[in-house]
Amino acid sequence: MTRIEDEIARRRTFAIISHPDAGKTTLTEKLLLFGGAIKLSGAVKAKGKARRSRSDWMKVETERGISVASSVMTYEYQNCVFNLLDTPGHEDFSEDTYRTLSAVDSAVMVIDAAKGIESQTRKLFEVCRLRDVPIITFINKLDREGRDPFDLLDEIEQVLAIEVTPVSWPIGMGRNFYGCYNVINDHVMMTQRGDADNTLSEPEQCKGINDNKLDKLLPQESVALLREQLTMAKGLCPTLNINAYREGNLSPVFFGSAINNFGVKELLEGLVNLAPSPAGRSSNKRFVLPDENKVSGFVFKIQANMDPKHRDRMAFFRVTSGNFKRGIKLISVRNKKLVNLQNPMMFLAKERETAEEAWPGDIIGIANHGNLRIGDTLTEGEEIQFSGVPSFAPELLMSIDTVDPMRAKHLSRALTQLAEEGVARAFRTRLGSNWVVGVLGALQFEIMADRIRTEYDIIVKFTPIQLYTARWLESDNLQVIKQFSDKNQSSIADDHDQTPVFLARNEWHLDNAIKEWPAIRFLKTLENTPEHFDD
């Protein structure tokens, strides 16, 4: 194996998806703990003061106590390098999540054993499905009374339309939770109560479920139930087929209790043994393989204010191919500008350090003053554009203005920057030059107002407007867009990249425009293709 093949083979870039409260933060923390990235559990979601100072990067996050922006954490386990991309749990930030999922190769879906599939789990799952992201399921909180395991497996299968197969099987639950039986390796992991410093018991190897070792380890009723359930599970579930998993058609299931560290190690091993290593990505011209010599990659997220001392914005860049070395010269394909890579960052838990080198699947942070945007492709010179980092048409629109008219010009700058960062859409109407902002979730309006106040010192006010939705306009014939814009002047605006947008007053207005202008495409999502960004 060449060095690059070896580095690719040992990498796993993944995200955890879940409904709030299922245990994503706890599991993240435990994964980092096992990976040796943090010494004490509690660093991810520390309480009170420690929590505010450590885990919240942005002022608004601190004020609201929710984690708005996704972060990246890199850790090692068993010679594997894991890049864990955190996805925001709040449903208002689905767009951010969507983009983050464009940068991973697999996902772990956490489910609360008492609750089963919840609304947010379903939505996130659908995003993964759309991208064929393979999913491992972790059913959490077995230390509490939850639902019957068959019931849970059945629900995943029915609701998410995916085959499931258990890798581990729970022995009891709640007060009588004794551990899990590993179906693949035929071993038992026993829970250890009151094990404060998190050392784990070693697995007890068995010769199958009829091994009488089990009778010695467990109470009689539990062994009997375990044997009965495992026999049933074998009959009902397909065998674990790694290709079916990697194609996104089958989800291996682990049971555990993240808070008690239980099942976390098994999950990590599952990621080592099953999860795919970094794959290539399609571009507008060709498929780029990870082991190509030349470095390429794309920006999937921009985050402001990571370091309050600097006003830099951090672009999160996923390396798609090649061996990235500090100081390498990369070109941003959109505007053909050279990007400074003297000081790229790696993210080890919440610590940051300079990245001397990186390999496909790794995420590096590039500090910049606004010249990088979401969806930008960086290469050593080849003019390709990676696809799949979309923008969505906003579903909620408001007119925005400054309380102090003298600050209007500053507002334009703030809105353009926030739009570039992907925080919200900002449209400037052709008639009257007013700003209209659009978001997917109402909380984003508040976040925006907070950021504009704290970062740009501008107080803004929102005014509701009678608008139904916005659609980006695209046509093979630019003349047609001009004719349409002239005819509908009061409903035309430009986004921060000067792409024309149709602001529809109601459903009929949109349907009618679509019917009458067949040569125009009214786009709900905008993929970042270079044509849109010709500077």
Ligand code: G4P
């Ligand atoms: P999230 O990021 O998915 O929103 O979930 P988080 O990890 O914050 O967990 C939500 C709640 O569930 C937390 O309790 C957490 O301690 C608890 N939890 C996580 N894993 C387990 C588990 O395996 N078993 C049990 N019984 N509980 C678990 P909380 O009371 O809301 O917060 P906290 O005060 O403990 O921080």
